[in-house]
Amino acid sequence: MTKNSSAAVPGRNVVVVGTQWGDEGKGKLVDWLTETAQGVVRFQGGHNAGHTLVINGVKTALHLIPSGIMRAGVKCYIGNGVVLSVGKLFEEIAGLEKAGVEVRSRLRVSEGCPLILPFHAAIDVAREAAKVKAGAEKIGTTGRGIGPAYEDKIARRALRVMDLKYPERFATKLRELLALHNHVLKTWLHSADMAWDEKTLSYMKDGEIQFEPVYAEAMAQAEQLKPMIADVSRELNAAHKAGVNLLFEGAQGTLLDIDHGTYPFVTSSNCVAGNAAAGAGVGPNLLHYVLGITKAYCTRVGGGPFPTELEWEKEGTPGWHMSTVGAEKGVTTGRSRRCGWFDAALLKRSAQVNGLTGLCITKLDVLDGLIELKLCTGYELDGEVIDILPAGADEIARCKPIYETLPGWTETSVGATRYEDLPVNAQKYLDRIQETTGVPIHVVSTSPDRDHTILIQHPYHA
16 A cells, blocks of 8 residues: 555644643643644633633633634634533633634534533532531532532533533423432522522522523523534544644643542542543544643642642742732632642652643742742651652641752743743752653743743644
8 A cells, every 4th residue: 555645744732731730821831832733622621710811911811712712713622521601601702702802713612511500500609608517628619510510421411512402302301400409409408598699599499490591591502502513523533634733721730630639629520631532532642742831839729738838828928929929819710829839749740640741830930039949859648758749638638748948049030031041040940840850841931921931842843
């Protein structure tokens, strides 16, 4: 058999994942990489994600739509691994259209996406309230129905995007789901006694979510959504064969992964790179390079153990510096992020479960002005020294970090676009991160702006 020399050369594909607890700055890097990619894919999570882009000083926050939407001509895909709130999707589309961004012709939504419906968010909120009432620690969910929607998926009872095309089928399944979830809401979570927001109350009567408003809203949304519904798996595979470069955009972070994170203080999906295959409908052989996005320090939103956490609410401390200079507030929730020193032992775990090809260090500029830095290289756990983050929240909570001290720098790193332009001690700090994690640094971000990026090795050219 002879090779056809005129055949298209298959594209190269990159997976971008957060390597800590989310909020690492993935949005900027995805946007930057779309100079080389022609398609961007979301493969897990829902509108609990929050990706902030700053382009020419203008800030845009995205929750569902892939970050590639900000570049004209880039096609965006929402894969089957995403749980979809159609209402939130259209809110986001409306905001982008108002800003002059053309969305609808470039957005493809998998028909396999499970739907987030009003009762999912109600259950999410009611469960967290019940934990508080019982004196237990909250998981720290966003209250947007992500977890309950994934539960329906795993239990094989979810309403999916494809069901929106069949009103009678949708109605039958919706009645069944409402019977189950209203029972839980009213009987176990005492929803009738709770104070609900105005939006939830518009669907609710006597603590139960009503059929008619949910059904009517879903059918109205279906008509708008239909032109964007697609067999995303087929389209991605065809695009790859045609030579298109694809970028798979992860949400949240590795340590929030349902299997590999600080369980139970995790999200309800797999955030690791390997899930890009299952969550989009491509084979793992199509994932050519994995870029781990990593803050130059650590942050975490919500509950759960955090070995290197600092006092970040006290003025004048390194934690306060990270919190204020880094503007550490969640894009989705507005909650303050907890701040701490860089954790190389944690990164080893992330590198292991993601198969990282290279690192991108973000927010290096936030550390400007700190005289001394600490870097966690391992932990003491029950009298034993370990060099990798253990599995499970209980063990992690008992970990005492082992630090090495490095000199900081007073010069500015803001806006640097060449490695050699960084302060000498900043270079030494990055070198030490590479040595202790075992993963090479290929990209460094020196401000939120798209152009303030140091490229050492390009993921699409590696």
